[in-house]
Amino acid sequence: MSATQGHPTEAVTKTRPPEQSRWDRAFREITTGNAIISVLAVVLALLVGAVMIAFTNKDVQAASGYFFSRPTDLLGAIWNAVAGAYSALFQGSVYNFRRPSFAAGIKPLTETLTFATPLIMAGLGVALGFRVGMFNIGGRGQMLIAAALGGWVGFAVDLPYGLHMVAALVAGILGGALWGGIVGLLKARTGAHEVITTIMLNYVAFYLVSYLLRDGFLKTPGSNNPKSPATQATAVFPDLLGPTYSLHFGFILAIVATIFTWWLLSRSNLGFQFRAVGLNPHAARVAGISVKRIYVYAMLLSGGLIGLAGINQVLGTTTSGFGAGLDSGIGFDAITVALLGRSKPWGVFAAGILFGAFKAGGFSMQAAEGVPIDIVLVVQSLIVLFIAAPPLVRAIFRLPAAGTTRRALPNVTQEVAAK
Amino acid sequence: MSIATPAVQPIQPAAPQDADFEVVRSWKAPIALSIFTVLSFLLLVVFGRTGISTFRLSTTSDLIQLPEVELPTQLTGIVISVLLLLITVISAWLVRSRARVPIWLIAVFAVLVLIGFLSWAAADKTIPVPGLLFGAISLAVPLIFGALGGVISERVGVVNIAIEGQLLAGAFTSALVASLTNQPLLGLVAAMFAGVLVSMVLASFSIKYFVDQVIVGVVLNVLVIGLTGFLYSQVMAPNAATLNQPPRFERINIPLLSEIPIIGPVLFRQTLIVYIMYVAVAVVYYGIFHTKWGLRLRSVGEHPQAADTVGINVARTRFWNVSLAGAIVGLGGAYFTLGSVGAFGKEMTAGAGFIALAAVIFGRWDPIRATLAALLFGFASNLQNVLSIIGSPVPSEFMLMLPYLVTIFAVAGFVGTSRGPAASGKPYIKS
Known part of the structure; x- marks a missing residue:
């Protein structure tokens, strides 16, 4: 988007010098930019969410029964319902004003970052796949295999502090890479469509890990509960801000993974080949790039990044042992995160934190106001939908189209231009 | 290779x-x-x-x-x-x-x-063959509807990842409407409308705003899961007696046909939705390959520019056919509530839409082959059910894994490079 719409703006402002005042230009830059679309998309999505909250609230329904005799009651009830829900969302994800000290008030923000950590890691994996033109829906399976291998190293192997963590981490990443690599290999060798194979491998991994937890090497001795033993203390991620906060070393790893992916995609030789294959595999083949090998490498790396998210859950977030439901939807959320981040590493990072905030705040909203956490899914998906369609947002807010004052440019998003 | x-x-x-x-x-x-x-x-x-x-x-x-x-x-x-x-x-x-x-x-x-x-x-031990096959058909019905919708949508050039969302929307609305009116048929119609609604969002975003179709599809799935989950917890579950007790379709035995050994009890002692499915498979197959409508649909999906040149309105063809696909998938969603389970539950489709998507690709975008693929999935899941009842020597997890492993082998071994409609997933920007 920035590429396709940035250039015409510059061209127009250059060819049309003095008649536009500085304010006019500034106004135009603000109203036609990408930032305003993102902000307005969030506002729109929250508005739709507010309508849903208001419509299903019992007080609002009661007050609407006598709307014509006391209309203020209805408005007050709507305000109470919506403001209550959204302030609970904010206080559960950023800063809680009801706590006495700053140290206690800022705790929700650290929760947000903890929730964001696996979303960023897995989102990077999916985004990497997108950049190579592959659709990796296999996040669930890759996370499970990573957790199984890395988790086993974490509870069954005895190693000194530090080394143990690294060993478990490496085992987890390798597990994810293995599960993703199968997909890449199948695509390269036999042409099997990655959408089918990743979906199928999700189920295979789920049942495999279920079996291992019930009767295999992941089983807790002497327990019928299909759950693994707790991770040993020598392998657990250290806390970043002390034991009162849940934020752990995994967030640093998420930052490192983002920097690595950014470097890989925009600075390395391999990343150049990745992007070339993603933009046009036929042209890439003509240019001498082995497309098949790139598919395998891309799925290995994509699976490895998602595996990092899986092992992060075992070594950082829930160290008391894991079940087969470990991924808890992160594998699929990661797709939305990657889409919202437009498959760019730092975009994914920001999108992951936003979604982490929604997750952290959604739980406290459900607990405090009784609004089901599913509303968060609605708001998240609407944000992605609106951001993907800038013309729609412009039409709703009657903003001028990008670039020109009169004539509308064809609305081509980056995803389309890439085809 | x-x-x-x-x-x-x-x-x-x-x-x-x-x-x-x-x-x-x-x-x-x-x-x-x-x-x-x-x-x-x-x-x-x-x-x-x-x-x-x-x-x-x-x-x-x-x-x-x-x-x-x-x-x-x-x-x-x-x-x-x-x-x-x-x-x-x-x-x-x-x-x-x-x-x-x-x-x-x-x-x-x-x-x-x-x-x-x-x-x-x-x-x-004893294996009840009719029971095995009957259950297989039951499990395959929503997959087949989903796959048919997927085939139509992709043949006209719009990738349909939103099958899961269309199924779930259909299941929710059919349960709601059928409970309110006490008429399963009205529930069926409502499910089709819900599917069309999801499809229209998919179509308008991908055709009018040129948003990447995979993005819209994935996001729509999340949106429908969120919407139905929210409404279920807020509205449906507290008033389950009036809003979530849909009447189910009765089984209809077709005279004579239902007495054919083995085939009769399996195919011709089913509910109305299953009979609609048989008709739908036949109609979609005939329609796509033997009618003017099908020719136009395929031409728009293979080469929209050529279709445009001979006077076919690409955007309109795509919009209405994707909507039709949504109606068909919606029927499959209604089967969850009106045909098998009875009441709506959160995320009750449990990934069936993605299996249907796999069936579309496995079946190489052909209605008959996609139906067979969906039947294979249904059969494999029910095989596990039957074997766990009679007591199988294999751990049940491996039995459950089997259909997915077979699919991977089959896709890698026999199907190979599956090639979809040439313009599927690509928006048509008229120049």
Whole structure:
């Protein structure tokens, strides 16, 4: 988007010098930019969410029964319902004003970052796949295999502090890479469509890990509960801000993974080949790039990044042992995160934190106001939908189209231009 | 497989290989067959079991009662292994002499593997064949509707990842409307409307705003999961007695047809939705390949520019056909609430939409083949149910895994590079 719409703006402002005042230009830059679309998309999505909250609230329904005799009651009830829900969302994800000290008030923000950590890691994996033109829906399976291998190293192997963590981490990443690599290999060798194979491998991994937890090497001795033993203390991620906060070393790893992916995609030789294959595999083949090998490498790396998210859950977030439901939807959320981040590493990072905030705040909203956490899914998906369609947002807010004052440019998003 | 590619590439590097014009030998089929033969030999003979496997072919209510078939387990295993080896050798010989391995040979192979496995698992036990097949159809119904919708949508050039969302929306609305009106038929109509609604969002975003279709599809799934989950917790669950107790369709026995041995009880003692499904498969197949509508639909999906040149309105064709696809998938969603389970539950489709998507690709964007693929998925899931009831020697997790493993093997071994409609997923920007 920035590429396709940035250039015409510059061209127009250059060819049309003095008649536009500085304010006019500034106004135009603000109203036609990408930032305003993102902000307005969030506002729109929250508005739709507010309508849903208001419509299903019992007080609002009661007050609407006598709307014509006391209309203020209805408005007050709507305000109470919506403001209550959204302030609970904010206080559960950023800063809680009801706590006495700053140290206690800022705790929700650290929760947000903890929730964001696996979303960023897995989102990077999916985004990497997108950049190579592959659709990796296999996040669930890759996370499970990573957790199984890395988790086993974490509870069954005895190693000194530090080394143990690294060993478990490496085992987890390798597990994810293995599960993703199968997909890449199948695509390269036999042409099997990655959408089918990743979906199928999700189920295979789920049942495999279920079996291992019930009767295999992941089983807790002497327990019928299909759950693994707790991770040993020598392998657990250290806390970043002390034991009162849940934020752990995994967030640093998420930052490192983002920097690595950014470097890989925009600075390395391999990343150049990745992007070339993603933009046009036929042209890439003509240019001498082995497309098949790139598919395998891309799925290995994509699976490895998602595996990092899986092992992060075992070594950082829930160290008391894991079940087969470990991924808890992160594998699929990661797709939305990657889409919202437009498959760019730092975009994914920001999108992951936003979604982490929604997750952290959604739980406290459900607990405090009784609004089901599913509303968060609605708001998240609407944000992605609106951001993907800038013309729609412009039409709703009657903003001028990008670039020109009169004539509308064809609305081509980056995803389309890439085809 | 490695032989095939370099021979074709120098001539036309960009063109995907087409199986019909393949002159080079592809060893994929023999290799896959020999893997299955070795596995079957290991299971049936090396780890063979002794006893008698019984297959019950009739239900108690049938007019014509067939006797139960009793097979000695070990002997059956040996005979089937020999037959499998024979077929593998034939296929290798065919490939050596540059002939194609016929599809019926592979089908015979698959049936033999299946019989061998069933008799192995049912040593000294009885397998109710009609029950096995009946359950398979039941589980496959939503998958087939989903796959038909997927085929139409992709044939007209819009990738439909939102099948899952359309199914879920259909299930929710049909439960709601059928409970309120006490009319399952109205629930069915409402499910179609819900599917169309989801489809229209998909269509308008991808056709009018040129948003990437995969993005819209994925996001729509999340949106529908969120919407139905929210409304379920907020509205439906607190008033379950009035809003979530839909009447279910009654089973209709078709006279005469329902008395045919084996096939009758399986195919013709079903509910209305299943009969609609039979009609839908036939109509979609005939429509796509033998009518003007189908020709236009396919032309828009293969080469929109050419279609535009001869006067077909690409955007309108795409919009209405994607909406039609949504209506068909919505019917499949209604089956969850009005046909099988009875009440709506959160995320009750549980990934069926993605399996349907796999069936579309597995079936190479062909309605009949996609239906067969969906039936395979349904059969495999129900096989696990039946075997866990009669007590299977294999851990249940591995049985549950089997259909997915078979699909991976099949997609890698037999289907190969599956090529969808050329313009599927690409927006058409009129210049």
